[in-house]
Amino acid sequence: MTSRLAILDCGIGNLRSVEKAFERSGAEVVVTSEVAAAETADGLVLPGVGAFPAAMERVREQGVDDLIGRSIADGKPLLGICLGMQLLFERSSEGEGAEGLGLLEGSVEPISAPGLKIPHIGWERVTWEKSDPLVGDVETGDDFYFVHGYAARPRNEVDTLGRSVYGEGFCAAVSRGNIWGVQFHPEKSSATGLGLLRRFVEVCER
Amino acid sequence: MAYKRIIPCLDVDDGRVVKGTNFVDLRDAGDPIELAARYDSEGADEIVFLDITASHEGRDTVVELARRAAEEVFVPFTIGGGIRSVDDAKAVLDAGADKVSVNSAAVAEPSLLTALSDRYGSQSIVLAIDAKRKDDGWEAVTRGGREETGKDVVAWAREGVERGAGEILLTSMGRDGTEAGYELDLIRAVSGAVPVPVIASGGAGSVEDLVEVLGEGCADAALAASIFHFGEHSIAEVKSAMAAAGIPARTT
Numbered sequence: 001m002t003s004r005l006a007i008l009d010c011g012i013g014n015l016r017s018v019e020k021a022f023e024r025s026g027a028e029v030v031v032t033s034e035v036a037a038a039e040t041a042d043g044l045v046l047p048g049v050g051a052f053p054a055a056m057e058r059v060r061e062q063g064v065d066d067l068i069g070r071s072i073a074d075g076k077p078l079l080g081i082c083l084g085m086q087l088l089f090e091r092s093s094e095g096e097g098a099e100g101l102g103l104l105e106g107s108v109e110p111i112s113a114p115g116l117k118i119p120h121i122g123w124e125r126v127t128w129e130k131s132d133p134l135v136g137d138v139e140t141g142d143d144f145y146f147v148h149g150y151a152a153r154p155r156n157e158v159d160t161l162g163r164s165v166y167g168e169g170f171c172a173a174v175s176r177g178n179i180w181g182v183q184f185h186p187e188k189s190s191a192t193g194l195g196l197l198r199r200f201v202e203v204c205e206r
Numbered sequence: 207m208a209y210k211r212i213i214p215c216l217d218v219d220d221g222r223v224v225k226g227t228n229f230v231d232l233r234d235a236g237d238p239i240e241l242a243a244r245y246d247s248e249g250a251d252e253i254v255f256l257d258i259t260a261s262h263e264g265r266d267t268v269v270e271l272a273r274r275a276a277e278e279v280f281v282p283f284t285i286g287g288g289i290r291s292v293d294d295a296k297a298v299l300d301a302g303a304d305k306v307s308v309n310s311a312a313v314a315e316p317s318l319l320t321a322l323s324d325r326y327g328s329q330s331i332v333l334a335i336d337a338k339r340k341d342d343g344w345e346a347v348t349r350g351g352r353e354e355t356g357k358d359v360v361a362w363a364r365e366g367v368e369r370g371a372g373e374i375l376l377t378s379m380g381r382d383g384t385e386a387g388y389e390l391d392l393i394r395a396v397s398g399a400v401p402v403p404v405i406a407s408g409g410a411g412s413v414e415d416l417v418e419v420l421g422e423g424c425a426d427a428a429l430a431a432s433i434f435h436f437g438e439h440s441i442a443e444v445k446s447a448m449a450a451a452g453i454p455a456r457t458t
Contacts, residue, residue: 122208
């Protein structure tokens, strides 16, 4: 059976590329800001670009925080992409600072890369820290496309799924139970990115 | 540290990819989306579409191009041609483009760069500069070289970045379409003057040309059209030559 994914539209960035990439990866996709429409999905995707505090405000206004909480408790897979990954954590120091969803312990802080350009934009190698249903080549790592100025700092090392280096090392992906987050943009990372999305779709089929 | 990038450029005229010499004498090279999807699968790090019809047909053609590209292209892509306002840029970015490239509109109204980067962040804003050699420097020109701007290229690149451009797409008018190699001193002069990535364009004729401009030329990315469109060389060939020369390349 084709799994049906809800891409949560919280008005934070353009979702068209994410939608098209998931369709290409074999999912039936609905892009929605309605909690009711997302409630019946097999899995949730929380994408986003922009500033953490404003995004979190939208997430709360739309009741997406409660929806995500219920879905996680029901065992549904969740994938946060870019800002969506950062929102999984307890807080961010971006702007005036803001509380996040708190699904994972830790905070989101500016990338520390003295002498390098911020935001960090470009393709980087991600090395995998553990085996996981979403992971591609554990031996060599995989290349993904990044655009970000902040990165998550998980308090529990075991939550870190992948790492990359820009100036210093940073957390590029996380996983725990049915929660996944990626700092990079799989929808812009060619066949490697589509492969990761396809594996998430497969997880949702189970 | 980020990989240096290889960027196929598709000049689109009336829905078809074309490529000429020194911006004239156009040859047909196929459907832009089909070609871009092929470059994605062959290892292109990004794609640039420049709509050269946009000047007389308006915004709709570039928005349609961005919409179609978003369905088939899964690497970052830039749309240029006919972007004259924040609204034009919004339409193209909403349709799925990652970046917009502006050229003559920024020359006419440099504050456009600031308005665009305030709204979308400098990472989405590319300033395209067409450079023509003049005396002991280069002058920025527009409209395929027909119009001089009086702006020194290096000074204009600096100003553009100060105003909000996140990247410079630098084309040598003298080399464009000639396959005679990139204009290395031009690329080096601008790379050394701005703190943002410089995409070298104009003159790629061989795999060695691309390696050279990324190495000696100090470019962050190399853009090429003809050598890829007409099957003279593949992106994979370029990537392995880069790796052999010690230039960080994404090879997947």
